[in-house]
Amino acid sequence: MALLSFQQRWPAFVFPLIFFCLGMVLLPYPGIQNDEVLFANAYFGTAGSSLYSLEIFHHHLPLMALTYLGALKTWLYAPILWLSPPSYLTVRLPVLLLGALTVLLFMRLLEAAHGRRAAIVGGLLLATDSMFILTTCFDWGPVALQHFFLVAGMLLMLTFCTGGAPAALFFGCCCFGLGMWDKALFNWVLSGLLVAAACVFPRELWRRLTMKSVSLAAAGFCLGALPLLAYNVTQGMPTFRSNSSFTFHEFGSKAKALQSTWNGSALLGYIANQPQAGYPRDAQGAMERASFALRAAAGDRRQNRLEAAFYAALLITPLLWFSGTFRKLLFCLIALGVAWFLMAITKGAGMVAHHAVLLWPIPHLFLAMAFAEASLRWRKIGAWLLAVGLLYLAAENLLVTNQYIYQLARYGGARSWTDAIYPLSAEVGRDTAQDVVVDDWGIVDPLVLLHRGQLKLVFAGNDFFSPESSDQKKDWERGLLLSGLWLGHTDGFEEFPGTNQRISKGAASVGFRKELVKVVSDRNGRPTFEIFRFVPATSATRP
Numbered sequence: 001m002a003l004l005s006f007q008q009r010w011p012a013f014v015f016p017l018i019f020f021c022l023g024m025v026l027l028p029y030p031g032i033q034n035d036e037v038l039f040a041n042a043y044f045g046t047a048g049s050s051l052y053s054l055e056i057f058h059h060h061l062p063l064m065a066l067t068y069l070g071a072l073k074t075w076l077y078a079p080i081l082w083l084s085p086p087s088y089l090t091v092r093l094p095v096l097l098l099g100a101l102t103v104l105l106f107m108r109l110l111e112a113a114h115g116r117r118a119a120i121v122g123g124l125l126l127a128t129d130s131m132f133i134l135t136t137c138f139d140w141g142p143v144a145l146q147h148f149f150l151v152a153g154m155l156l157m158l159t160f161c162t163g164g165a166p167a168a169l170f171f172g173c174c175c176f177g178l179g180m181w182d183k184a185l186f187n188w189v190l191s192g193l194l195v196a197a198a199c200v201f202p203r204e205l206w207r208r209l210t211m212k213s214v215s216l217a218a219a220g221f222c223l224g225a226l227p228l229l230a231y232n233v234t235q236g237m238p239t240f241r242s243n244s245s246f247t248f249h250e251f252g253s254k255a256k257a258l259q260s261t262w263n264g265s266a267l268l269g270y271i272a273n274q275p276q277a278g279y280p281r282d283a284q285g286a287m288e289r290a291s292f293a294l295r296a297a298a299g300d301r302r303q304n305r306l307e308a309a310f311y312a313a314l315l316i317t318p319l320l321w322f323s324g325t326f327r328k329l330l331f332c333l334i335a336l337g338v339a340w341f342l343m344a345i346t347k348g349a350g351m352v353a354h355h356a357v358l359l360w361p362i363p364h365l366f367l368a369m370a371f372a373e374a375s376l377r378w379r380k381i382g383a384w385l386l387a388v389g390l391l392y393l394a395a396e397n398l399l400v401t402n403q404y405i406y407q408l409a410r411y412g413g414a415r416s417w418t419d420a421i422y423p424l425s426a427e428v429g430r431d432t433a434q435d436v437v438v439d440d441w442g443i444v445d446p447l448v449l450l451h452r453g454q455l456k457l458v459f460a461g462n463d464f465f466s467p468e469s470s471d472q473k474k475d476w477e478r479g480l481l482l483s484g485l486w487l488g489h490t491d492g493f494e495e496f497p498g499t500n501q502r503i504s505k506g507a508a509s510v511g512f513r514k515e516l517v518k519v520v521s522d523r524n525g526r527p528t529f530e531i532f533r534f535v536p537a538t539s540a541t542r543p
Contacts (some may be wrong), residue, residue: 045452122368141354192339226381465506
């Protein structure tokens with residue numbers, strides 16, 4: 001009996017483990033990125049780290065980091081940052097574990113919605129999806145909590161709909177509320193779910209709309225989203241005022257962003273350097289040698305086959321009209337369509353992978369149920385066709401993931417993902433008493449985390465020595481020139497191109513020149529950061 005139980009349940013153990021192991025291989029390569037550690041600012045209480053907070057018993061309690069980004073992640077990481085020294089593992093291991101749990105819950109959702117076969121299909125596709133792995137591991141979006149609350153909320157709502165448990169309704173809506181507090185862009189997919197439920201299951205929805213159920217749902221949602229609601233009620237609805245600009249002229253570029261995210265290629269060149277970046281590094285260790293050998297055997301694999309699989313599932317869907325699965329597939333398609341439409345009309349949103357991936361794992365839900373149901377229709381060969389197709393899709397996913405591993409190991413992390421942040425941190429940490437002025441984006445927040453908020457960091461700003469600056473501001477800027485060390489990117493690696501020239505020009509206008517102290521390179525030997533100071537233009541060059 002125990003053996004039979006293991007044979008039935010092994011995918012629920014193996015697939016999250018596959019996801020976790022792939023993530024562990026990737027974790028060490030990119031350097032800590034600025035947006036990945038926004039939560040640390042609020043924890044260490046650096047200046048301007050919280051947009052909205054409360055003071056309780058003389059303790060700073062952050063609630064919102066940005067108008068649309070809550071401080072939930074800061075709360076969850078507080079005990080981790082208190083107990084553990086900061087490192088890439090401190091930042092990335094918790095969200096990797098959360099992603100593995102999301103895979104497990106997703107399989108339970110599919111099993112409850114359709115059956116064990118669909119759970120296996122969806123679980124393996126999600127666990128090997130390169131975009132799901134990368135955006136979860138590095139979580140600069142952030143998206144890890146978004147996916148977790150979406151899947152957990154859907155599972156609890158399905159539990160309520162099938163069993164009528166009031167607690168499932170309350171906690172399911174609480175998950176949706178927490179998703180909104182974590183990141184208000186959760187409203188895209190939440191709106192998609194609501195519209196899809198109203199369109200596909202109107203009678204079931206109406207039957208459940210009692211005073212008790214509505215009250216429980218509202219209470220659960222408001223409890224989860226309470227900090228977001230409090231912020232907007234007390235501050236004049238800034239979340240909606242500052243993030244409600246719409247346009248209908250960006251559909252083409254956003255469709256391409258969605259396509260590149262779905263086929264797995266979106267982050268090549270963004271997280272992992274392309275070969276054109278140069279400074280190649282030989283394989284080191286058994287894992288890298290295996291990755292390099294696989295890439296040599298299979299060639300460059302920059303796209304998976306999920307796009308073709310999605311089109312195949314669309315073709316299958318009408319053939320399942322008379323099955324009980326058809327309405328579930330229609331639910332997924334409507335939810336996806338509405339969520340992506342809201343993303344597409346939001347000005348400036350949806351053009352990057354960490355926005356498009358907020359739709360995950362609804363596409364995998366659709367694929368899993370469509371293919372599982374179709375295989376049940378073709379009884380003699382359906383299971384074999386499904387097994388072959390699933391293994392092929394998973395293998396293509398793994399080859400794309402290996403492409404990321406290969407490029408990260410061979411060419412390093414790209415731009416703001418550079419591992420040069422670690423030697424830079426070591427250099428500036430030699431004297432934590434001096435002022436450190438940073439002149440470009442992407443440097444401050446990783447240093448805040450790595451030094452637990454102990455460095456005296458000042459950001460010069462993009463308007464440093466602007467002609468429009470007031471006299472008072474110009475005096476402050478002259479004071480920065482006389483401060484301790486300055487940090488910036490080398491020419492060509494600036495996050496805001498022209499920063500180096502602008503800063504040097506501004507300093508020269510008041511009689512200072514830049515004096516280089518040290519160049520910091522990444523593990524590939526690529527010069528990435530500069531440590532420098534400003535001295536009076538008439539002074540002799542220091543040896």
